[in-house]
Amino acid sequence: MLSLKFIKDNPEFVIEKLAVKNFDAKEVVEKVCTIYTRKNEIQQELDQKKAEMNSLSKEIGNLFKQGKVQEANAAKDKTAQLKEDIKDLGQEFSNIDVQLNELLVQIPNIPHESVPAGKSxxxxxxxxxxxxxxxxxxxxxxxxxxxxxxxxxxxxxxxxxxxxxxxxxxxxxxxxxxxxxxxxxxxxxxxxxxxxxxxxxxxxxxxxxxxxxxxxxxxxxxxxxxxxxxxxxxxxxxxxxxxxxxxxxxxxxxxxxxxxxxxxxxxxxxxxxxxxxxxxxxxxxxxxxxxxxxxxxxxxxxxxxxxxxxxxxxxxxxxxxxxxxxxxxxxxxxxxxxxxxxxxxxxxxxxxxxxxxxxxxxxxxxxxxxxxxxxxxxxxxxxxxxxxxxxxxxxxxxxxxxxxxxxxxxxxxxxxxxxxxxxx
RNA sequence: GGAGAGAUGGCAGAGUGGUCGAAUGCGGUGGUCUUGAAAACCAUUGUACCGCGAGGUACCGGGGGUUCGAAUCCCUCUCUCUCCGCCA
CATH class of the missing domain: 3.30.930.10 (Bira Bifunctional Protein; Domain 2)
Incomplete structure (x- = not known):
């Protein structure tokens, strides 16, 4: 399949070249670009939440080790919201990833410049x-x-x-x-x-x-x-x-x-x-x-x-x-x-x-x-x-x-x- | 087909809840030493995604779950190996 980055960076080129293969790529390329952008946004947000969660978990571990049970339990409460956010974002991320792949595998290879146009x-x-x-x-x-x-x-x-x-x-x-x-x-x-x-x-x-x-x-x-x-x-x-x-x-x-x-x-x-x-x-x-x-x-x-x-x-x-x-x-x-x-x-x-x-x-x-x-x-x-x-x-x-x-x-x-x- | 064991980095192999992207050995790469080589010693050594960058995230066969936290516990699937049976 074509690489995501290539499609995103050269959408017009891809559409134009696939026309030689009689493949109308306009819609699917636009979709891919939109979804890819959205995917990146979600990933950034998701990664950040995960980072927070990771450091919080580490903190809790340390608190327990030091015997500060009360503080540890208080910190635990803070994780509930994060956990939920990560679950939701993660769900959305994997949905969008599946969508993106489904679209990608539908896009044929780009023909070489020497390939003549033609129907059959x-x-x-x-x-x-x-x-x-x-x-x-x-x-x-x-x-x-x-x-x-x-x-x-x-x-x-x-x-x-x-x-x-x-x-x-x-x-x-x-x-x-x-x-x-x-x-x-x-x-x-x-x-x-x-x-x-x-x-x-x-x-x-x-x-x-x-x-x-x-x-x-x-x-x-x-x-x-x-x-x-x-x-x-x-x-x-x-x-x-x-x-x-x-x-x-x-x-x-x-x-x-x-x-x-x-x-x-x-x-x-x-x-x-x-x-x-x-x-x-x-x-x-x-x-x-x-x-x-x-x-x-x-x-x-x-x-x-x-x-x-x-x-x-x-x-x-x-x-x-x-x-x-x-x-x-x-x-x-x-x-x-x-x-x-x-x-x-x-x-x-x-x-x-x-x-x-x-x-x-x-x-x-x-x-x-x-x-x-x-x-x-x-x-x-x-x-x-x-x-x-x-x-x-x-x-x-x-x-x-x-x-x-x-x-x-x-x-x-x-x-x-x-x-x-x-x-x- | 029956019974059992297992799946961790290029390979071998440790790790049974936090400091583990992961010990150690081998291999690879760079270097020191040497006339050269070997040996020895030192250093380094996975991939993907996001980010201008700093950095972040994910990956210990696949998927799901428990937990604040999973290579490690639970469920499930797949595959591999050993023994037995069958068989070119």
Missing amino acids: DEDNEVVSTHGEMPNLPENALPHWDLATKYDIIDWELGNKITGAGFPVYKGKGARLQRALINFFLDQARDGGYVEVMPPLMVNEDSGFGTGQLPDKEGQMYHITEDNLYMIPTAEVPVTNIYRDVILNEKDLPIKNTAYSPCFRREAGSYGSDVRGLNRLHQFDKVEIVQIATPEKSYAILDDMVAHVSALIEKLGLNFRILRLCGGDLSFTSALTFDFEVYSAAQERWLEVSSVSNFVDYQANRLKLRYRKEGEKKPVLAHTLNGSALALPRILAALLENNQTPEGIKIPEVLVPYCGFDLID
């Missing part, structure tokens, strides 16, 4: 396109038919075992999944990312820390019995490693990578959107996460974009990079680049990665700070993450774009990982 994904800015558009013969099949034809994904079986959106990968299909995961992890390791294997369920605090809770609760599977959530991305457990942590500047940037299955309810999706591998309830993804200093976070974002670009290039897929417009930017992000590969048989672009800088927005929720060399007071770190990569749509594009009369050709870089070069 139609307004995203194409930053660059890479590679040649594939040319497929007339009778080219979409990936869901190819998967069935070569018996590498069983849609019906997943339906039987669990439900729609939970496919079963079989034979070379399963091996290709495993190959992709290992390839992506090895590439991340070569890029200096330390691999972690996080839990696949998280508690409420973690969900709040990265911004899934309280607002996006409906997007996660919730295990009510134990109040745990299935992770929608490894970003959640990996970033939460650093919740409530104060790092040293020399330890930054921290680079982590993790493979994990991801679970998303995707309530409300329908139609061609969810056909085949386009949108699943469970899918595999390798995530990269960095914790950085504010000075370097945008340069690091560029590095992460380069890392993801290289991955897709090595797989031989053509792709484009989009700078998300304000309307398409997520609640917590300041700047996001989406990567889309071209799915030749579907004749559409598919998002396979999203690389974001959250600046200090998540860090503030996480209480993730670092200490600058030689300085006493810790400051908020910046968090970034990106998919590197999400598997299903990469697989979709590989199947569709590499289909030949003989079968589906496996990209050269994957052959050592798969142990085969053709799916037939």
Whole structure:
């Protein structure tokens, strides 16, 4: 979340910037400012009363010790009013604090200055396109038919075992999944990312820390019995490693990578959107996460974009990079680049990665700070993450774009990982 | 799942009603000594909020209560550990 002081000191700026995200912040910002001022007034009054009470209590203790019982009892009488005041003020203070927090968590992150205005994904800015558009013969099949034809994904079986959106990968299909995961992890390791294997369920605090809770609760599977959530991305457990942590500047940037299955309810999706591998309830993804200093976070974002670009290039897929417009930017992000590969048989672009800088927005929720060399007071770190990569749509594009009369050709870089070069 | 024990500062660990933001040890930082290092010695070493500042307030797992006063007493929740059971 945004810091209180920042909002109070720059209300106009906040309102103006959030307009780029199509978020009308005027009312909530004004409320926050008013309540914050009131909170400070109450705190001053409350602290003063508490100070009085503390010194009076100390006095009473001393009087008792000296055996001056009468004087002590007289002093006791004086505390009654103070006690009541402290109770009332304390009640008001905590009410107002709750209100303030409720408002704060409703305010999205401020977009970076380079974020274009826009309402939806139609307004995203194409930053660059890479590679040649594939040319497929007339009778080219979409990936869901190819998967069935070569018996590498069983849609019906997943339906039987669990439900729609939970496919079963079989034979070379399963091996290709495993190959992709290992390839992506090895590439991340070569890029200096330390691999972690996080839990696949998280508690409420973690969900709040990265911004899934309280607002996006409906997007996660919730295990009510134990109040745990299935992770929608490894970003959640990996970033939460650093919740409530104060790092040293020399330890930054921290680079982590993790493979994990991801679970998303995707309530409300329908139609061609969810056909085949386009949108699943469970899918595999390798995530990269960095914790950085504010000075370097945008340069690091560029590095992460380069890392993801290289991955897709090595797989031989053509792709484009989009700078998300304000309307398409997520609640917590300041700047996001989406990567889309071209799915030749579907004749559409598919998002396979999203690389974001959250600046200090998540860090503030996480209480993730670092200490600058030689300085006493810790400051908020910046968090970034990106998919590197999400598997299903990469697989979709590989199947569709590499289909030949003989079968589906496996990209050269994957052959050592798969142990085969053709799916037939 | 059953029984018991526990949760204190970066870590270990004392503290059972006031002088406790908290002993002591380790670790960290700065210094003395040394050609350098080690050892030794000295000093220092949590976070947040309010305040221009002096300073004040809060925090001993979370929440509530008793009391003039709570790390300490009471209630409640959560978590951890040990033993037993079950199990990859």
